[in-house]
Amino acid sequence: MSSGDTTEKVEKEHRPSPIDVHVGSRVRLRRTLLGMSQERLGEALGLTFQQVQKYERGVNRIGASRLFDLSRVLDVPISFFFDDLPGSVGGSQGFASRVAGFAEAQEGFGDDTLHRRETLELVRAYYRISDPSVRKRVFDLIKAMTPVE
Template structure:
């Protein structure tokens, strides 16, 4: 994810909409020379700036972002950005609990249940601290 590439995308998008560096610049509130640096990859672009640019060019921010192997954007259970319905429900009801002790207890209960899996019932193993989630689509 390098600056040069993003800069290129910006430049292309800008030309597509028929804006000059100058026009875009004053829309996002910087000098046009600065826009130049964005496009050529000299300056690093912050998220908020990119957001402004995307808005000025009528494009989604995600249009400039690319995860490696962009296939997993929709799936990804191991990513909180998209909470599943189950998880939302869980959270919702957990939140409704007014008694702090109950919440606390419930949490440890869930922890306990979660800690159960992967443990072989036969052999007595040392408690594994935190398990790495397995069977998950790795992002990197």
């Protein structure tokens, strides 16, 4: 094995798993939708905000008990963290193939609309509308303004 091969192997070993990145991004999404800072989430979990950052980036893997704590603090079912995971449900494709396909899909995923600050602020503002009928009219207005596909 050449030194180039060793370097490549080490880099691959330290790259976050696509699943860990996805779960971390779902933690960030929910935390942001709640208007919660990384610091506040960390306090609720007994962690530093730097540890929360590492979880959200997928650098540190989230264990089962921590995932349980996150679901409680963020008020979502554990399944929320795996929602929208491509190929994660059903199908005859093997797990390794699904993960490899997900990793390839993630590479072109830099401009994800759901993770934009503008989107998150809009959703938070929408849910701050306390009157359900007004919220429904705002929703209908936005739908009416969008182009038909």
